[in-house]
Amino acid sequence: MPIEIVGLTGGIGSGKSAAAAHFVTLGVPVVDTDVIAHALTAADGVAMPLLAAEFGRQVVAVNGALDRAAMRALAFADPANRRRLESILHPLIRAESVRQLDAARGPYALLVVPLLFENPDYLALVRRSLLVDCAEEVQLARVQARSGLTAEAVRAIMAAQMPRAQRLARADDVIDNDGSLAALQLQVEAKHQYYLANLAHSQ
Ligand code: ADP
Numbered sequence: 001m002p003i004e005i006v007g008l009t010g011g012i013g014s015g016k017s018a019a020a021a022h023f024v025t026l027g028v029p030v031v032d033t034d035v036i037a038h039a040l041t042a043a044d045g046v047a048m049p050l051l052a053a054e055f056g057r058q059v060v061a062v063n064g065a066l067d068r069a070a071m072r073a074l075a076f077a078d079p080a081n082r083r084r085l086e087s088i089l090h091p092l093i094r095a096e097s098v099r100q101l102d103a104a105r106g107p108y109a110l111l112v113v114p115l116l117f118e119n120p121d122y123l124a125l126v127r128r129s130l131l132v133d134c135a136e137e138v139q140l141a142r143v144q145a146r147s148g149l150t151a152e153a154v155r156a157i158m159a160a161q162m163p164r165a166q167r168l169a170r171a172d173d174v175i176d177n178d179g180s181l182a183a184l185q186l187q188v189e190a191k192h193q194y195y196l197a198n199l200a201h202s203q
């Protein structure tokens with residue numbers, strides 16, 4: 001990898017995308033594994049022929065993209081289906097992440113990985129981890145406002161992720177996103193200055 005990589009992570013709705021968007025305005029190259037996953041499963045996505053061969057036309061929507069509801073139902077119904085799905089998608093997502101990081105230019109790049117601490121494959125790529133953290137009630141309210149999911153459904157997703165205390169214990173750096181978007185952006189700018197001063201020259 002040509003440049004240093006900071007891994008940006010956080011629970012669902014913690015503010016990863018909002019933080020990443022501000023790093024972009026500061027000129028930092030951002031590689032987002034969720035964005036890559038979506039592109040791979042779009043109508044012309046590289047993963048689609050593989051997924052259609054594995055699970056049949058039932059997981060392909062009329063427009064040719066992944067039928068996410070159908071795929072989610074299959075993955076929920078049987079853990080073996082989830083593993084088959086992941087064994088197709090994960091190597092493709094990681095390979096595309098590495099390709100984009102190799103092409104990135106600048107003092108450092110940001111790699112957004114929601115489950116960074118659960119994935120040694122991604123941890124191995126990053127020099128430092130940056131956690132976007134907020135109180136669980138704030139997280140719940142933001143996800144509900146964004147998605148319209150019930151509180152129960154959001155809590156189920158949160159319960160399946162690493163507990164907040166464990167994420168905090170593992171992170172090298174933390175951004176506190178309990179406050180306003182302006183407060184989030186100020187912290188992003190402070191971390192950016194820190195990375196410019198300390199990371200880019202640490203090789
Ligand atoms: P993630 O990418 O971690 O899932 P997002 O960045 O999408 O989280 O944030 C979740 C939702 O909360 C989005 O609708 C976003 O606009 C909003 N949001 C994030 N941070 C703040 C903040 N500090 N104040 C108000 N709304 C916020």
